[in-house]
Amino acid sequence: MKALLVVDVQNGFVGGNLAVANSHTIIPTINRLIAHFDTVILTQDYHPADHISFYQNHDGKAPFDTIELPYGTQVLWNAHCVQGTSDALFHADLQADKAQLIIRKGYHRHIDSYSAFMEADRVTKTGLAGYLHERGIDSVYVVGIATDFCVAWTAIDAVAFGFDCTVITDATAPIDINGSLDKAMADMTAVGVKFINSKDILNQ
Ligand code: VGL
Ligand code: ZN
Numbered sequence: 746m747k748a749l750l751v752v753d754v755q756n757g758f759v760g761g762n763l764a765v766a767n768s769h770t771i772i773p774t775i776n777r778l779i780a781h782f783d784t785v786i787l788t789q790d791y792h793p794a795d796h797i798s799f800y801q802n803h804d805g806k807a808p809f810d811t812i813e814l815p816y817g818t819q820v821l822w823n824a825h826c827v828q829g830t831s832d833a834l835f836h837a838d839l840q841a842d843k844a845q846l847i848i849r850k851g852y853h854r855h856i857d858s859y860s861a862f863m864e865a866d867r868v869t870k871t872g873l874a875g876y877l878h879e880r881g882i883d884s885v886y887v888v889g890i891a892t893d894f895c896v897a898w899t900a901i902d903a904v905a906f907g908f909d910c911t912v913i914t915d916a917t918a919p920i921d922i923n924g925s926l927d928k929a930m931a932d933m934t935a936v937g938v939k940f941i942n943s944k945d946i947l948n949q
Contacts, residue, residue: 746882749782750861750903751775752889752896753790754839757832758918759890763825768890768918769838774943775888775916776840781947784882786873787841788861790826790895791833791849798857799824809922816866819857820922828852848873859898862906874906884909886946888916897929900938911939913946 754775755761759768779785792798797814800806800821810821826833835841848871850858858864862873877885885908887900896917903910912933919926933940 746784746880747782747884747886748784748786748877748880748882749778750885750887750889750899751779751785751787751839751844752861752887752899753788753826753891754836754889755790755826755832756834756836757790757826759836761825761832762823765890765918765920769836771888771890771916771918772836772838774913776838777947778886778888778913778916778943779840779843782886784880785844786846786848786861786876787835787844788848788850788889788895788899789833789835790851791828792824792826792851793854794824794827795854796824796827796851796857797855798822798851814855814865816856819865826851846876859895860902861895861899862902874908877908882908884911886911886913888913890918892917892919893921893925893929897933900933901936904936904938909939910937911941913943914940915943 758765808823811818848861856864856866885903900910
């Protein structure tokens with residue numbers, strides 16, 4: 746059994762507080778994929794206003810600076826996808842109605858979470874792996890934003906949790922800072938994530 750995992754197609758990343766270039770162009774493709782899959786799961790970046798990943802919460806820091814945290818290096822982002830704000834809502838063009846599950850992540854003040862499976866401390870789990878296992882899903886197809894952060898970490902963790910994982914590349918959009926896209930592609934490839942184009946699925 747397979748599932749489509751739609752990562753963070755939210756206002757914040759589509760023209761919002763952490764706008765990702767050209768991210769609106771992938772939404773029609775994602776909608777066609779949603780129509781094609783029987784099981785659709787959405788993730789939602791969902792931070793408290795005092796979240797540790799926001800540069801505004803650190804004196805003297807600028808967007809894309811990094812800090813060292815107990816769990817490793819953390820990129821500092823413009824404040825985005827704050828709980829209860831329109832920035833955190835799914836983009837209006839996304840056909841979100843069909844989704845059976847929404848995983849909210851990044852809501853612990855002291856821990857960021859790019860992955861839909863496990864937060865950046867690499868200890869705190871979201872419960873997604875258990876949900877998929879209980880549903881008998883062994884194969885996940887990942888789309889959404891951003892290719893080099895939440896999509897990549899989610900795909901890599903999907904493999905780590907024992908799932909067959911494919912990223913549908915033309916249904917993703919990257920941030921691409923300081924070589925992050927090349928690194929993410931190499932990291933995903935190294936653990937066995939597969940890559941396809943949406944037409945490989947939609948035209949069959
Ligand atoms: C993301 C940076 C910060 C993402 C989320 O969805 O890729 N990137 N929060
Ligand atoms: Zn975030």
